[in-house]
Amino acid sequence: MANVLELVDIRKSFGKELVLNQLSLSVPEHTATVLIGASGSGKSTLLRCINLLESIDDGQIFLDGSEISDPLINVDEVRRKLGMVFQSFNLFPHKTVLENITLAPIKVQGKIKEEAIEVAQKLLKRFDLADKADQYPDRLSGGQQQRVAIIRSLAINPRLLLLDEITSALDPVLVNEVLSIVRDLKGDGMTMVLATHEMGFATQVADEVCFLESGNILERGSAQDVLHNPKNAKTQEFLKRVHQAGRL
Amino acid sequence: MTERINSAWSPSSREVERGVARRRISRRQGLIAAVSSILVIGTLITIVISSPGWEVVKRTFFDIGYGREVFPTVISGLWINLQLTFIGGACIGVIALGLALMRTTKSPALTPFRFLATAYVDIFRGAPLILIILLVGFGVPALRLTGISSNVIFLGTVAVVLTYSAYVAEVIRSGILSIHPSQRAAARSLGLTSGQTMRYVVLPQAIRRVVPPLLNDFVSLLKDTGLVSILGVTDAVRAAQINASRTFNYTPYVVAAILFLLITIPMTRYTDRAIRQRTSAQNSEGVI
Numbered sequence: 001m002a003n004v005l006e007l008v009d010i011r012k013s014f015g016k017e018l019v020l021n022q023l024s025l026s027v028p029e030h031t032a033t034v035l036i037g038a039s040g041s042g043k044s045t046l047l048r049c050i051n052l053l054e055s056i057d058d059g060q061i062f063l064d065g066s067e068i069s070d071p072l073i074n075v076d077e078v079r080r081k082l083g084m085v086f087q088s089f090n091l092f093p094h095k096t097v098l099e100n101i102t103l104a105p106i107k108v109q110g111k112i113k114e115e116a117i118e119v120a121q122k123l124l125k126r127f128d129l130a131d132k133a134d135q136y137p138d139r140l141s142g143g144q145q146q147r148v149a150i151i152r153s154l155a156i157n158p159r160l161l162l163l164d165e166i167t168s169a170l171d172p173v174l175v176n177e178v179l180s181i182v183r184d185l186k187g188d189g190m191t192m193v194l195a196t197h198e199m200g201f202a203t204q205v206a207d208e209v210c211f212l213e214s215g216n217i218l219e220r221g222s223a224q225d226v227l228h229n230p231k232n233a234k235t236q237e238f239l240k241r242v243h244q245a246g247r248l
Numbered sequence: 249m250t251e252r253i254n255s256a257w258s259p260s261s262r263e264v265e266r267g268v269a270r271r272r273i274s275r276r277q278g279l280i281a282a283v284s285s286i287l288v289i290g291t292l293i294t295i296v297i298s299s300p301g302w303e304v305v306k307r308t309f310f311d312i313g314y315g316r317e318v319f320p321t322v323i324s325g326l327w328i329n330l331q332l333t334f335i336g337g338a339c340i341g342v343i344a345l346g347l348a349l350m351r352t353t354k355s356p357a358l359t360p361f362r363f364l365a366t367a368y369v370d371i372f373r374g375a376p377l378i379l380i381i382l383l384v385g386f387g388v389p390a391l392r393l394t395g396i397s398s399n400v401i402f403l404g405t406v407a408v409v410l411t412y413s414a415y416v417a418e419v420i421r422s423g424i425l426s427i428h429p430s431q432r433a434a435a436r437s438l439g440l441t442s443g444q445t446m447r448y449v450v451l452p453q454a455i456r457r458v459v460p461p462l463l464n465d466f467v468s469l470l471k472d473t474g475l476v477s478i479l480g481v482t483d484a485v486r487a488a489q490i491n492a493s494r495t496f497n498y499t500p501y502v503v504a505a506i507l508f509l510l511i512t513i514p515m516t517r518y519t520d521r522a523i524r525q526r527t528s529a530q531n532s533e534g535v536i
Binding site: 048051053075076077079080082083084086088090091092093094103104107108109149152153156 | 430431433434435436437438439440441444448449452453456
């Protein structure tokens, strides 16, 4: 299996604070890599670096074998191949659900409007949001908004989907409707990297789980190994705290 | 799905009682407001009318007959103010948007423009409008450049546009800066270029957000067009001045003021309403 994403010795600091330290990671095609770890362990920064929303200080990032951490690369072209979903949805409030989804296909990929709308409506229908097409985001529940945000990133046919704690801003009842979309996408064979605090969900979808601590991956392996039989003392401690918080 | 409100609902007896109580309270409040208004306004009118100079003031400022006589010249002057406001307003909108975009750009190719735009805003926002009008109105013709009109209406408009573009650019810029960076991140992560992000995501939200302060500036613009009268443009203020200095009766000024108010008061009311609608859409204030 070819690696869609390959990270080699990534280093990133904000001022004096070292956020990612010599981090390496391979993501084969059709797999889901789940990043776990406490807040501030570097999960979000890692995802933002992959999407080139942050520039790295050292190391290399390869997408389908070509280096995207090259400063001469066209960042807009790289981002066209990557879908990103944020914790706070970040839908465009002045655009309807349909307009949110079709903006990039029309303006970035140059699709004709009718075609983009057709694709968007198919996706909305698939994820039970067909009746919300003409609504503005603020009329939707948090779960619906996040589902629209996922659809928006799917509409550009990404090679790789980056999901940054997409259920952390939702109440427990709404979490599941969002996660079920991700499960569906996993079933479709979408390649994904996701940061999450939902350990049960991680167990279901992860091909590999990485435990991040102060900018490095301390333990990695199958969900069974890392989440249910951790070797590293720090992983054990983290999972114990998650367990105490009732999230496992 | 939201449930439809049951149309067969009839208020409970408790709700009916509350309704009666609410109406009683609001009647009482209306009465208090009326009495208080009559007292305050009545006192003010009495003070003015009973003042020793009132008769003279009435003759020189509120001469209804003379007011009617000068009305046509003042109102044709006001037409100039309105033209200046709308033509100037359109130019200001375009220039200010350009300045705001230049000031918020990070593109290295536009660095000199960013610097120039900042300098422009600093100068024209900081200098009194009346000085700019005098400098442009008398300075530009003195240059004797061919092709540049020395028409005072044109030069007056230019001066007003120069100054207001700086004000409005700052309002638009503040709107652009008020859009949360996460919106930009979302747009860029979809592959939109920084230009497309500005055009389709940031600017539409920013402009919507600054419509109330822009309307406010529009009202000020209308009033400030009166300042071009110092160049000799026969606008409403100048027309009133000519008449007043001919007869030493100041009623034309009052006529001009009333005409300005007839336009600006509805405009400010409309602006207030626009601001209220914006805020109430964003946060519900409840009954307070």
